[in-house]
Amino acid sequence: MGIGRYTIRRILQTIPVLVGIxxxxxxxxxxxxxxxxxxxxxxSPSARDIELVRAKYGLDKPLWVxxxxxxxxxxxxxxxxxxTFPFVELQTGVDLGKSIYYSVPVTxxxxxxxxxxxLLVASAFVFAIVTAIPLGVLSAKRRNKPTDHVARxxxxxxxxxxxxxxxxxxxxxxxYHLDVLPATGLIxxxxxxxxxxxxxNRIHILMLSFIHxxxxxxxxxxxxxxxxxxxxxxxxxxxLSEEYVRLARAYGVRERTILxxxxxxxxxxxxxxxxxxxxxxxxxxxxxxxxxxNINGMGRLIITAIxxxxxxxxxxxxxxxxxxxxxxxxxxxxxxAYIDPRVSYGEAEA
Amino acid sequence: xxxxxxxQVRNLTTQFFTEEGxxxxxxxxxxxxxxxxxxxxxxxxxxxxxxxxxSIVRLVEEPGEIVDGEVYFKxxxxxxxxxDDDGDLAPTDAxxxxxxxxxxxxxxxxxxxxxxxxxxxNPVYTVGGQLREFIEINREVGTSEAKAIAVDMLREVGxxxxxxxxxxxxxxxxxxxxxxxxxxxxxxxxPSLIIADEPTTALDVTVEAQILxxxxxxxxxxxxxxxxxxxxxxxxxxxxxxVNVMYLGEVVEQAEVDDxxxxxxxxxxxxxxxxxxxxxxxxxxxxxxxxxxxxAINPPSGCRFHPRCPEAREVCARIHPDNRDVSEAGERTHRxxxxxxxxxxxxxxxxxxxxxxxxxxxxxxxxxxxxxxxESGGEAE
Ligand code: SF4
Numbered sequence: 191m192g193i194g195r196y197t198i199r200r201i202l203q204t205i206p207v208l209v210g211i212x213x214x215x216x217x218x219x220x221x222x223x224x225x226x227x228x229x230x231x232x233x234s235p236s237a238r239d240i241e242l243v244r245a246k247y248g249l250d251k252p253l254w255v256x257x258x259x260x261x262x263x264x265x266x267x268x269x270x271x272x273x274t275f276p277f278v279e280l281q282t283g284v285d286l287g288k289s290i291y292y293s294v295p296v297t298x299x300x301x302x303x304x305x306x307x308x309l310l311v312a313s314a315f316v317f318a319i320v321t322a323i324p325l326g327v328l329s330a331k332r333r334n335k336p337t338d339h340v341a342r343x344x345x346x347x348x349x350x351x352x353x354x355x356x357x358x359x360x361x362x363x364x365x366y367h368l369d370v371l372p373a374t375g376l377i378x379x380x381x382x383x384x385x386x387x388x389x390x391n392r393i394h395i396l397m398l399s400f401i402h403x404x405x406x407x408x409x410x411x412x413x414x415x416x417x418x419x420x421x422x423x424x425x426x427x428x429x430l431s432e433e434y435v436r437l438a439r440a441y442g443v444r445e446r447t448i449l450x451x452x453x454x455x456x457x458x459x460x461x462x463x464x465x466x467x468x469x470x471x472x473x474x475x476x477x478x479x480x481x482x483x484n485i486n487g488m489g490r491l492i493i494t495a496i497x498x499x500x501x502x503x504x505x506x507x508x509x510x511x512x513x514x515x516x517x518x519x520x521x522x523x524x525x526x527a528y529i530d531p532r533v534s535y536g537e538a539e540a
Numbered sequence: 541x542x543x544x545x546x547x548q549v550r551n552l553t554t555q556f557f558t559e560e561g562x563x564x565x566x567x568x569x570x571x572x573x574x575x576x577x578x579x580x581x582x583x584x585x586x587x588x589x590x591x592x593x594x595s596i597v598r599l600v601e602e603p604g605e606i607v608d609g610e611v612y613f614k615x616x617x618x619x620x621x622x623x624d625d626d627g628d629l630a631p632t633d634a635x636x637x638x639x640x641x642x643x644x645x646x647x648x649x650x651x652x653x654x655x656x657x658x659x660x661x662n663p664v665y666t667v668g669g670q671l672r673e674f675i676e677i678n679r680e681v682g683t684s685e686a687k688a689i690a691v692d693m694l695r696e697v698g699x700x701x702x703x704x705x706x707x708x709x710x711x712x713x714x715x716x717x718x719x720x721x722x723x724x725x726x727x728x729x730x731p732s733l734i735i736a737d738e739p740t741t742a743l744d745v746t747v748e749a750q751i752l753x754x755x756x757x758x759x760x761x762x763x764x765x766x767x768x769x770x771x772x773x774x775x776x777x778x779x780x781x782x783v784n785v786m787y788l789g790e791v792v793e794q795a796e797v798d799d800x801x802x803x804x805x806x807x808x809x810x811x812x813x814x815x816x817x818x819x820x821x822x823x824x825x826x827x828x829x830x831x832x833x834x835x836a837i838n839p840p841s842g843c844r845f846h847p848r849c850p851e852a853r854e855v856c857a858r859i860h861p862d863n864r865d866v867s868e869a870g871e872r873t874h875r876x877x878x879x880x881x882x883x884x885x886x887x888x889x890x891x892x893x894x895x896x897x898x899x900x901x902x903x904x905x906x907x908x909x910x911x912x913x914x915e916s917g918g919e920a921e
Contacts, residue, residue, distance in 0.1 A: 431601075433659035437722075440599055440654075441647035441674040441729065456664045530664055531709040 196527050204516045211512035212264055216257055219505050226290055226499040247290065247501075263287065264509065286509070287502035291494065296506035299491060304510075306376055307487035310479065311472045313403050314411035319465065322415045326422020331449055333427065341419060348416025357409035357482035364405060374484035376402050410479045414468055418461060425460045429453040458529055466522030473514045544615075545572035546765050547596070547733060552609035552619065554588075554595045563837045565591040565604065567789035570863070573733065578759060578766040580780035580797070582773060582812065588789040588836065589769045590655075593737045595619070596767070597650050598641055613649065614732070647678040651726035655738040657718035661710035668694075668706030671725055678729040693724040698754060716747035723755065727762060735767045740775065752778050773812050777801060785809050788844040789836050791863055794875040805866050805876035807851045843879070846894065851880060853891035861886075 227243045228235070244250045248259065262268040263285040269278040286296035329341040365373035379399040383389045389398055429435060430453050438452045439445075477489030488507065495503035527533040550570045556563040565588045573579045581589045594600045596611055598618060608629050611619040617635045624630040636645065654660045662670060671690040676683065687706070694702035697720040710718060719739060726734045736755075740748040756779050759766060768780055776783050776797065783800050785793040785808065793806040804810050834840055840847050846856040856879060866881040867874040879888035 433654055433656055434662040436599065436601075437652070437654060437660050438662075438674075439646070440597060440652040441725075442642045442645075442677055443673070444642070452662055456662065532663060532711045 193524070193527055196533075197524055200520050200523055204520060207516055208513065209261075211516075212261060212509055213257075215505050215508045215512065216260055219501055219508070220253060222499065222504075224499050226501050229499050230290055247288075260287075260505070286506035289495075289500055289503040289506075291498040291500040291503065296502050299503065300488070300506060300510055303486060303488050303491045305378060306485060307473060307476055307480075307489065309378060310376065310403070310406055310410060310476055310485065310487060311469065313407045314409075314472065314476075315414060315465070315469055317407050317411040318414035318418055322418035323422055323461070325415075326419045327426055327449065327454070329419065329423040330426035330430065338423075341423070345416040345419040345423075348412050349420065351412070353409050353413055354478045354482050356412055357405065357479060360405045360408060361482070371405055372402050373405075376406065376483070376485045376487075406479050406483045406485065409482065410472065410476055414465075414472070417464060417468065421460050421464050422457070425457040426453055429457040432456075455529060459526060462522055462525045462529065466518055466525070470515050470518030473511070473518075546575045546614065547573040547767075548610070548612040549592075549596065550610040550612075552592065552595055552606070552611060554591050554600055554604055554606050556604045558603055558837075561837050563835075564789050564839065565836055566595055567836075567839075568609065569784075569786070569789070569791045571784045571791060571794060573765050573767055575732075575765055576759075576763045577781040578768050578779050580776045580783040581767060581769045581786055582771065582776050582783055583786035584771055586788075586836070587786040589771075589786050590737050592786070593652070593735045593767060593769050596735060597646055597652065598638075599646075599652075613645065616645075618645065647674060647729045647731065649731050650733045650735060651729050651731040653719075653722045653726050653734065653736040653739045656742050657715050657722055657739075658742065660722055661713075661718055663710055666707050666709055667713065667721055668708075671706075671721070671728060674725055675728050678731075689728055690724075693728040694721070696727070696758070697721070697724040698750075699724070715743055716751065719743060719747075719751055720754070723751070723758070727758060727764065730762075731764065733765045733767065735769070737769045738771070741771070748775075755779060773816050785812070788834065788839050790844060790877065791875075792845065792877045794863065796872055796874075799872060799874050803874075805874060805881050806845075806878045807849050807880070808845050809876075811848075811850075843877070851878075852894040853879070853888055854894055855879060855886050855888055855891040857894060859886050 227240055227247075227249065230243065231239055241250075248256060251259075262270070262281055266282065266284055268281040270281060271277065272279045284297065286300070288294065289296050289299055292299055325341050325345075329338045332338045360371075361373045364371040377386060377395065377399045379396050381395055381399075383391055383395050386395060386398065389395050426449075430448075432453070435448055435453050438448050443452065473488070476487060477493065479485070480487045480489040481493075488510070492504070492507040492511075494500070495507055523533070549572070551568045552566055552570070553564075553568050554566040556565055567588070569588075569592060571579065571581075581592060583589050591600060591604065594604075595606050596618065598606065600606060606619055608621050609619055610617065610621070617632065618641070620632040620635045621629045622632045661667065668687065668690055671693070672683065672686045675681065675686040675689050679686070679689070681689065691702045691706055694705065699705055699717060699720055705713075710721075713721065722739070726736075740751050743751065752775065755766070758764075759779075766779075768775070770776060780797050783793075783795060783797050784791045785800075785806065787808050793800065793804065793809045795805075800809060801813065804813060834844070834847065840857075841860075842858050843849070843852070843856040843861050846852040849856065859879075861877040861879050861884060863875050863877040864883055865873055866876045866883045878884075879886055
């Protein structure tokens with residue numbers, strides 16, 4: 191089986207997973223104690239008001255009807271039964287409902303926040319990967335030499351320092367004392383210059399965006415960098431003692447080529463796994479960084495949704511995370527198959 | 541047989557500096573390999589065979605280190621030690637540098653086949669790609685020519701449809717096929733010597749037989765010399781011309797294969813031969829060598845084999861036998877390190893027999909003494 195067919199198979203396999211995510215999300219959200227209508231209407235509302243709001247959000251219908259309706263709404267394609275020919279009616283498009291708290295469609299709210307989180311996470315991971323992989327390789331190459339010791343101490347500190355603490359320290363030093371970097375907010379590089387104060391053209395926007403990104407990137411990326419460095423080091427060390435590396439040495443291959451080719455490529459398998467999992471987690475777990483730097487991303491959106499018992503928004507954001515996770519796993523698997531031919535050929539290795 | 545040996549190993553000593561102490565894995569071995577012959581190194585696992593093989597191409601891994609001895613290949617000093625001004629042993633200036641070893645010796649002149657064909661090929665690159673890379677490094681050819689050589693070589697070692705298998709990955713090959721690939725790899729670089737480190741141990745018996753036949757055939761065709769490392773006397777009988785029997789880091793017997801099999805001069809060799817299954821034996825009648833080989837970290841005094849030797853006498857525990865020529869006048873050279881031979885004059889015949897230590901002697905099948913184990917660890921009396 192080639193890598194193309196493997197990819198298609200993996201994508202098709204996600205459909206039941208996504209249906210499962212929607213189902214579990216729906217019933218779990220319903221099970222949350224408390225009543226969103228009550229929160230919305232404040233203390234002691236009239237019975238008539240409650241009726242009206244319930245009807246408006248469809249909360250007066252039985253649970254299973256609401257479930258079927260919701261499933262139909264979030265599915266890109268859905269067929270409703272009909273009395274006349276052709277007996278089915280097609281419903282297309284994804285509708286996550288309307289946020290109770292913000293009074294705008296959930297999709298719109300997610301579309302507004304998602305790019306911010308994506309930018310932050312992408313920036314943090316590029317920073318982490320670009321620094322961690324060379325550092326890990328170098329550390330393995332100079333095993334037990336000073337370079338290795340420094341790299342190991344740095345990565346140990348990195349994995350054991352809480353990210354919000356790093357964020358706060360950065361703010362204290364670079365924003366408060368030195369006043370060289372902005373402490374809050376994030377500016378998207380594609381933002382309209384007219385809407386950003388102090389920016390006249392695209393160049394300004396890009397510069398502002400970059401400056402705003404520096405501290406959040408370090409805050410979110412340090413843990414990843416440290417984790418990847420450690421795994422890269424141990425994976426390289428493991429591969430450098432593999433029989434095929436010894437064989438390459440026995441055939442006069444240069445040490446540099448061994449490091450860059452023979453040991454490097456097979457050593458990236460655990461790296462891909464860890465990046466895939468952490469990236470997925472970071473897309474949902476950048477909450478702390480977003481709070482520390484006052485960035486309006488997905489993390490803060492979901493917190494607002496939960497605090498206000500905004501059912502549609504909670505479900506919408508949860509489904510989003512479910513999808514991110516599924517996509518993350520697929521991308522990881524496909525990258526795996528790309529590097530390791532054994533995966534896509536579907537043969538168990540002895 | 542030509543007069544100058546292709547490879548001369550003299551007093552080669554490799555030690556591992558571990559936390560528990562110094563392991564004398566290879567302890568002063570000497571042997572020659574002549575052009576066009578297959579020289580065997582045989583012994584139990586832990587005897588130091590593999591370390592000896594790795595030492596020849598200077599690929600001993602940490603914490604191992606070659607500390608003494610000489611290895612000459614076509615007259616070039618791969619290993620050469622001399623005493624420096626302080627009286628310590630140090631490599632000579634003439635000894636090949638690591639860079640020279642990498643460029644001129646490894647792969648190009650001496651190729652290696654490792655024990656485990658499953659682990660020896662890189663799982664993420666195609667078989668053909670790996671073959672081609674090594675050919676390009678070790679022969680002055682371009683990419684397309686190297687590919688042609690690789691395909692030819694795959695056909696030569698009996699891989700069907702080599703053009704399409706060239707682009708396949710190692711996991712698509714069976715163990716036997718992978719070992720054929722590794723043999724192709726070694727031969728394709730056109731070295732003068734191939735060191736095969738237990739290359740058939742991981743394979744089943746039928747596949748092993750096919751591989752041995754293939755090697756025999758190709759060896760004749762290409763005239764390449766081999767060092768064949770194995771624990772199996774059966775394999776030795778099948779393909780080797782001369783044999784070096786190793787025990788605990790030392791060569792204890794050294795002879796032409798026929799001489800060794802028909803007239804062995806060392807009890808350890810006899811035990812190895814006796815442990816070979818014969819067609820007229822049932823499984824119950826097999827004669828495994830009893831006892832475990834002691835650690836090379838703290839080898840027994842005197843003859844290292846004496847705690848397990850059925851012929852051991854008191855003198856064996858005291859004096860260490862060197863490996864010397866024990867052949868009768870007019871016979872081919874036959875070296876052995878055992879006092880039973882007349883070439884030694886240490887009073888073996890007058891010396892009282894040594895009681896065997898419990899659990900480390902030979903089985904009843906070999907010695908006929910079932911109560912050997914019951915008698916507790918009596919040393920020499
Ligand atoms: S020297 Fe003694 S102990 Fe060693 S092999 Fe010969 S008889 Fe056995």
